[in-house]
Amino acid sequence: MLEVVIVGGGIHGTYLLGRILEETDLGRDEVAIIDPHDGLLEAFRRNGRACEMTELRSTFVHHVGTEPFGLEDFAEARGREDELLPTPGYPRRPSLSLFLDYADYVVDGNDLEAHHRRATVEAIREHDGGRPGRGEGVVLETTDGPIRARHCVLAIGHGGRYRRPDWAAGVEGVTHVWADFDPGRRAGGTVVVGGGITAGQLATSLSERERVTLLTRHPVAEATTEADPRWINWDHIEARLHRHPPGSRARQAVIEDARNDATIPSYVHERLRERADDGRLELRRGEVTSARSVDGDVRLLLEGGGCLRADRAVLATGFAPVFEHPFVEGVADALDLERGYGGMPVLEDETLAWRRTDGDRSRLFVTGALAAGTVGALAGNIAGARRSADRIVPALEGARPIRVPSPP
Ligand SMILES: Cc1cc2nc3c(=O)[nH]c(=O)nc-3n(C[C@H](O)[C@H](O)[C@H](O)COP(=O)(O)OP(=O)(O)OC[C@H]3O[C@@H](n4cnc5c(N)ncnc54)[C@H](O)[C@@H]3O)c2cc1C
Numbered sequence: 512m513l514e515v516v517i518v519g520g521g522i523h524g525t526y527l528l529g530r531i532l533e534e535t536d537l538g539r540d541e542v543a544i545i546d547p548h549d550g551l552l553e554a555f556r557r558n559g560r561a562c563e564m565t566e567l568r569s570t571f572v573h574h575v576g577t578e579p580f581g582l583e584d585f586a587e588a589r590g591r592e593d594e595l596l597p598t599p600g601y602p603r604r605p606s607l608s609l610f611l612d613y614a615d616y617v618v619d620g621n622d623l624e625a626h627h628r629r630a631t632v633e634a635i636r637e638h639d640g641g642r643p644g645r646g647e648g649v650v651l652e653t654t655d656g657p658i659r660a661r662h663c664v665l666a667i668g669h670g671g672r673y674r675r676p677d678w679a680a681g682v683e684g685v686t687h688v689w690a691d692f693d694p695g696r697r698a699g700g701t702v703v704v705g706g707g708i709t710a711g712q713l714a715t716s717l718s719e720r721e722r723v724t725l726l727t728r729h730p731v732a733e734a735t736t737e738a739d740p741r742w743i744n745w746d747h748i749e750a751r752l753h754r755h756p757p758g759s760r761a762r763q764a765v766i767e768d769a770r771n772d773a774t775i776p777s778y779v780h781e782r783l784r785e786r787a788d789d790g791r792l793e794l795r796r797g798e799v800t801s802a803r804s805v806d807g808d809v810r811l812l813l814e815g816g817g818c819l820r821a822d823r824a825v826l827a828t829g830f831a832p833v834f835e836h837p838f839v840e841g842v843a844d845a846l847d848l849e850r851g852y853g854g855m856p857v858l859e860d861e862t863l864a865w866r867r868t869d870g871d872r873s874r875l876f877v878t879g880a881l882a883a884g885t886v887g888a889l890a891g892n893i894a895g896a897r898r899s900a901d902r903i904v905p906a907l908e909g910a911r912p913i914r915v916p917s918p919p
Contacts, residue, residue, distance in 0.1 A: 512648055513543055515907060516660035518632045520546030521554050523879040524666035525614075526575045526896040528623055530904050533577050536911045539625055543660075545653060547631045551618055552611075554668065559607055561694050562709045562827070563716035567610055568736065568776055570602040571595055573893040574610060576617040585613045599777070601735050630655035633838075635663060635875070636845045649846070649874055662907055664876040668891070669830035670838060676704075679826060682802045684809040687826045688713060698822035702726055702811060704799065705827030711775040713827055715782045718792040724819060725783065726795050726811070733780050734771035738888035742769060745898065748887040753860050758851020762884050769888035772829075795819070833880050846873055851884065858885045862906035863899055876903045 514537050517524045524544050531542055548554060552575070558564075571586075572579045586592050586609055595603035605613075618624060630653040638648045638659050648661040679685045686692040688709060698721055703714040706727035714725040741747040751769075755761035775783075786792035797813040802824065804810075811819040833839065834854035843850055848865045849857040856877055857866045863882055864872040878899035880891030889895045905912065 512638075513658065513660040514541040514909060515543075515662045515664065516651060516658060517542075517544040517664045517666050518546075518635075518651070519666035519668060519879070520544045520548065520551040520627055521666065521668050521879075522552065522575055522893055523668070523896040523899065524664070525551045525618065525623060526577075527664060527666060527878060527900050527903065528626060529575065529577050529617065529621055530900040531907070532621065532623075534904050534912055535907065537907075539622075542626055543628055543658070544623075544626050545628050545630050545632055545651070545658070547629060547654070549629070551623060551627055552614055554671075556611065558689055559611075561688050561692055562713040563694065564607050564712055566596055566606050567604045567893075568708060569604065569893055571605050572602070573897075574605070574617075575614045575893075575896075579897075581617070582610070582613045585609075585616060598735065628653075628655065628658075634845065635842045661909065662874050662876065664878060664903060665839075665842070665881055666878045667833070667836075667838070667881065669833045669880050670836040672831035672833075672836060673826075674828045674831050675826060676799065676828065678799050678802050678811075679824075682809065683804040684807075684822070685802060685824045685826065687828070689830075692825050697721065700724075700821040702809070702819050702821045702824040703827055704824055705829070706731060706773045706775075707827065707829065708775045708779060709829075710827035711779040711783055713825065714792060715779065715786060718786045722793075722821075723786075723791070724793040724795050724821065726797060726799070726819065728796070728798055729773070730796065731780060731783070731794070732771075732774045733777050734774035735776050737771055737892055738769045742888040743894045743898070745901070748885075748898070749860075752885070752887050757860060757866070758849065758855050758857035758884060760852040763852050763855060766883050766888050830880075839881065842875070846875060848873055848875065855884045856881060858882060860885050861902060863902050864906060876906070878903065 594606040594609040634652040638650045700722035883890040
C-alpha cells in the first residue's frame with residue numbers, strides 16, 4: 512500500500528509532491544501522483560497554448576518550486592531578468608516561457624516524473640484491509656487498475672468540465688477554448704465570447720491574423736489580480752472565512768465577494784483598446800439568446816435584436832462548478848463525506864482533510880479549487896497550492912517531518 516496518492520498532476524499536485532518529498536521521510540515507493548497526461552503540468556501548458564497566453568497574471572513568487580524566490584534566482588542565473596515583467600503597483604510577473612522552464616527545472620531536478628502514473632481515477636472507495644468497518648486507507652479505481660493508499664489528496668483543479676451556455680448546445684462552429692477549440696486552425700473571422708482574462712488574451716492574439724469580435728455581457732472590468740493578495744495569508748483567511756461554519760453558505764458568499772472573476776488586468780485591457788483603435792478588433796456588448804450554423808457560418812442572435820456572423824465562435828466562459836462534479840459526488844457518497852452549501856466539501860480547517868458525515872476526519876485531503884471553502888479566494892490559483900500544502904503535509908500520519916518549510 513502507498514502512503515500518499517495525489518490525484519491530478521497539475522500545478523497543485525506537482526507542488527504538493529515537492530513539499531511532501533522535501534518535508535517528510537516518504538520516498539519514491541511511497542508517494543505517487545496519478546494523471547492521464549503524458550507529463551506533469553500538461554493541462555496547464557495546453558490551456559496556455561489554447562489562449563496564446565504569454566505571461567502570468569500572478570507574481571514571480573507563485574510557481575511550482577518549494578522555494579518562494581527560486582524562480583527569480585533561476586531567471587537571474589540565466590540572464591533572463593527581462594522576462595520578469597513590470598506591473599504598475601504590483602511585483603513583477605514571469606513570462607509563460609520562464610514560468611514553464613522553471614517548472615521543468617523543478618520537475619527534472621527532483622525527479623518528480625518518477626512518481627507519475629498515467630491514468631485517470633474513476634472512483635475511490637474505502638479499503639478495509641479485509642476487516643469490515645472503518646477503513647485502513649482507500650482504494651483508487653483507475654483506468655490502469657486499482658491502487659491502494661493510506662492517504663489520498665484530490666488535486667483535480669476544476670475537473671476538466673467547462674461552462675457552456677445553453678444557446679451553444681449542439682451548434683456547429685461553436686467551441687470552448689479549453690475543450691474543442693483548435694488554436695492551429697485559421698479562420699476569416701471569430702467571435703470570442705467572455706469577459707475575463709482568457710477571453711481578452713485570446714481575442715487580442717487572434718486579432719493579429721483575423722477579424723475578431725469580443726462579445727462581453729458587461730463592460731470590461733479591470734483588476735490586477737484574481738483576488739486581493741491578502742488572501743494569500745492564513746491570518747486573513749482565518750479572520751474572514753473561518754469565522755463562518757465550514758461548508759456554510761456564508762463562506763461561499765465571502766469567496767464570491769472576494770473573487771475578481773470576469774476581470775482583466777490593465778495591460779490586457781490596454782492591448783484590447785489598441786487593437787480596437789486600429790480597427791482590428793471590435794468590442795461588443797450583448798447577451799446571446801440563440802445560435803445556429805448556416806452555410807458554414809455561425810450566427811449569434813443577441814438580446815434586443817442584433818446578430819453577429821463569423822466563421823466560428825469560441826467560448827471563454829470558464830469552468831463548470833467543481834463542487835458538483837460527478838466524480839467528486841461519487842467519491843463523497845462512497846466515503847460518507849460531508850458536503851455543505853452547493854456541494855462544497857466540508858474540510859477540517861486545520862488539515863484540509865475532508866470530514867466524514869459522522870464528524871471524524873477521513874483519509875482524503877483536498878487542494879485547489881475544491882478546497883475554496885477552507886483556503887479561500889485564491890484556493891484554485893497558484894498561490895493556493897502553497898497554502899494547502901502548509902496544512903496537508905504535517906497532517907499526513909506516518910510521514911515523519913525532516914525539514915521545516917521556508918517562510919512564504
Ligand atoms: C491560460 C491560463 C493562465 C493562468 N494564469 C494564472 C496566473 O497567472 N496565476 C494563477 O494563480 N493562476 C493562473 N491560472 C490558473 C491556473 O491554471 C490554476 O491556478 C492552476 O492550474 C490550478 O492548478 P490545479 O493543479 O488545481 O489544476 P490543473 O492545473 O487543472 O490540474 C488538474 C489536473 O488534474 C487532473 N485530473 C482531473 N481529474 C482527474 C482524475 N479523475 N484522475 C486523474 N487526474 C485527474 C487533470 O488532468 C489535470 O492535469 C491560469 C490558467 C490559465 C488556463
